[in-house]
Amino acid sequence: MMGAIRFSHFVWVVLFLMLLFPTYLFSQCEVPTFAKTGKTIQSFVPKGWEIKDSARSDFNNDQQIDVVLILSNLIEQDENNFTYECNRPIVILQKTNMGYILAAHTNEGVLCKSCGGMFGDPYAGISFNKNVLNIEHYAGSAWRWIKNFTFRFQQNQWQLIGCSDASYWSLGECEGNIGDSGYQLQEANFSTSKAHIVKTKDTFCKPYKDVWISFKKKPFVNIEQFDVDLDYFPIKD
Numbered sequence: 001m002m003g004a005i006r007f008s009h010f011v012w013v014v015l016f017l018m019l020l021f022p023t024y025l026f027s028q029c030e031v032p033t034f035a036k037t038g039k040t041i042q043s044f045v046p047k048g049w050e051i052k053d054s055a056r057s058d059f060n061n062d063q064q065i066d067v068v069l070i071l072s073n074l075i076e077q078d079e080n081n082f083t084y085e086c087n088r089p090i091v092i093l094q095k096t097n098m099g100y101i102l103a104a105h106t107n108e109g110v111l112c113k114s115c116g117g118m119f120g121d122p123y124a125g126i127s128f129n130k131n132v133l134n135i136e137h138y139a140g141s142a143w144r145w146i147k148n149f150t151f152r153f154q155q156n157q158w159q160l161i162g163c164s165d166a167s168y169w170s171l172g173e174c175e176g177n178i179g180d181s182g183y184q185l186q187e188a189n190f191s192t193s194k195a196h197i198v199k200t201k202d203t204f205c206k207p208y209k210d211v212w213i214s215f216k217k218k219p220f221v222n223i224e225q226f227d228v229d230l231d232y233f234p235i236k237d
Helices: 002-020 022-026 113-119
Strands: 049-057 066-073 088-096 099-110 123-129 132-140 143-154 157-169 181-189 194-199 209-214
Touching (some): 066 099, 066 123, 099 157
Antiparallel strands (some): 066 088, 088 099, 123 132, 132 143, 143 157, 157 181, 181 194, 194 209
């Protein structure tokens, strides 16, 4: 009898939490399915998703204007969803005389809405210039951080050619440049196999390390295998 009472109490607690925090408890990352071809850009936006951002350029030099889309799930609009930690897809569309074809995509291309901490959504923008695509993030609180990735259409594929991570103390008071104490930087160019490292102590303005280092050339990462949560910097401390 006591076991039945306890089970009943547990069920009521679970039901109460489901009503109070429905998306908190049961939000799951949806894996979108994309059309291979379509007459319009909207043809590549799955049900339950929307275009968060877009940019246009001619990446394959065929005189047709191609498109890059950043998509977000409609669940992001739910203000009661406190823990939606699903990253956003990048979708690259090649323009043709008949419409568009899906050139490339990754479901893990842009950090999630809640990944920016107190600062909020870390997505800072996209630039698309000829065959180069850059994704930018910026967030944090007193400690601010910047996370960028650069892709280039080469060898008939979209490949990661650069990554950059930086952070600084936004309340610092460095002479002539307020807000950059404790500046840290790691950036790598996978085309030249060169990396730039800057290290500064937390409350200091002048870095104690600022060097360029060569690293062993590695196979390029195609955008289909790219995951924004992974660390692609080639040099480990």
